[in-house]
Amino acid sequence: MSAKAKKANDPGVRLKTVKEVALEDNVSEKTVRRAISAGLLEVIRVGPGGRLLRIHPEAHAAYHRRCTWQA
Numbered sequence: 551m552s553a554k555a556k557k558a559n560d561p562g563v564r565l566k567t568v569k570e571v572a573l574e575d576n577v578s579e580k581t582v583r584r585a586i587s588a589g590l591l592e593v594i595r596v597g598p599g600g601r602l603l604r605i606h607p608e609a610h611a612a613y614h615r616r617c618t619w620q621a
Contacts, residue, residue, distance in 0.1 A: 565594060565604035574610075590617060 571591075572579045585591040592609040596602045 563607065565596075565606055566610060568603050568605070571605050571610055575614075585613065585617075 566574075568579050568582050568586075572582045575582070582591065586593050586603065591605065591613045593603045593605055596604055
């Protein structure tokens with residue numbers, strides 16, 4: 551089983567929606583979707599046909615570590 555599959559199957563972790571990530575980061579949903587498309591933010595596809603996107607909190611934290619400006 552891959553690390554991604556393990557993350558998705560962890561019953562104790564609540565996955566975030568694109569909207570929740572956008573609100574936490576104070577950006578638009580479109581900005582979050584651009585980060586996903588660029589491969590900067592790892593997502594888990596769920597639902598019929600894999601149309602729904604969910605973000606694991608660890609993936610969100612990793613995105614912040616990679617993309618945060620350092621002054």
